[in-house]
Amino acid sequence: MKRIFLAGAFMTYALFTQAQHTFDNRGNANVGIGTETPNDRLEVIGRTRLTRTDSLKAVGQLLMTSSDGNFLLAGSSMPSGAWNNITQAGDQALIYSGSNYGTGNLVIAPWSLVEGGSGMRLDKDGNVSIGLPFSAGYKLAVNGAAIFNRIKVKPTANWPDYVFHERYPLLPLSVLEIFIKTHHHLPEIPSAKEMERQELDVAEMHQQLLKKVEELTLYIIQQQKEIAELKTKVAAIHH
Known part of the structure; x- marks a missing residue:
């Protein structure tokens, strides 16, 4: 009987002391994993993995919804020259903002072109460059051939x-x-x-x-x- 009591006491101690940093639900309804003081509804300290177990590919692995339709990925602190990305392994799609592209710019390019490559770039002024690191003041700058089914030019005076x-x-x-x-x-x-x-x-x-x-x-x-x-x-x- 003493052995059972000691085992139960040890398990209780482990749950409430050693595991206290793993899951925390305070009175404010915030949930923390790896932290005792979560500031949001869910706060995770450390790496996180989301994995599907079914083979159906019709639905993505991660679904985020919000009432205002906004989707935000950001770091808690961004030092000078840092960049964020949405990418896949094997030199696939990459979205990032690097120090070479200034503040408020978005770049879509292969991984091999990070920091100084071209890809497609949208700057904070709404200018788009494809195959060029900068749009050189144009709303659309393309380095290479382009094909269109139809082009319209705004009305021209002095015809x-x-x-x-x-x-x-x-x-x-x-x-x-x-x-x-x-x-x-x-x-x-x-x-x-x-x-x-x-x-x-x-x-x-x-x-x-x-x-x-x-x-x-x-x-x-x-x-x-x-x-x-x-x-x-x-x-x-x-x-």
Whole structure:
């Protein structure tokens, strides 16, 4: 009987002394694991593992819900240059914020590109860069090829319909010929050397090309009138 009593006393002592840091439920309804003073509904000190036992993959291993729809992962203290991540093993997806990317920036990249790599970056100003460490002031910067099913450009002022106004100063073809022989490019169109030094504004270039097409149309109409006049003169001579 004494042995049973001693064994029970020893187990009681172990539960209330040695295990007191493992589980703690205070009067404020906070639960702590590894701490005697939990400050939240659940506070865990130490590493935590959540594991599924079934083979069904339709539902994830961790589900978090909140009334406001917010999901937050953060460290209790973030020293200078530190970063947080959501990742998988084997060089899979990685989301992090590193010291090389400034404050408030989010990077999605493979593990091998941590701290200085490219991947995709969203900065605090809403600028996105893909394949580049920084967006260089653009809302979207892409280093590489991109394909789109459709692109829309915002309304552009000064569309070159003014070319068809009666008072538009269309260059004579003789003057245009001299300009081309001298500069080796069309007026108002950047030269090859200029394009090597500066960026191409697609909307502006499209506007300039349309202007040249409209000017070319005027030249064709002008030439057609001259051809018609020559035909009339030739016909009059033969009669």
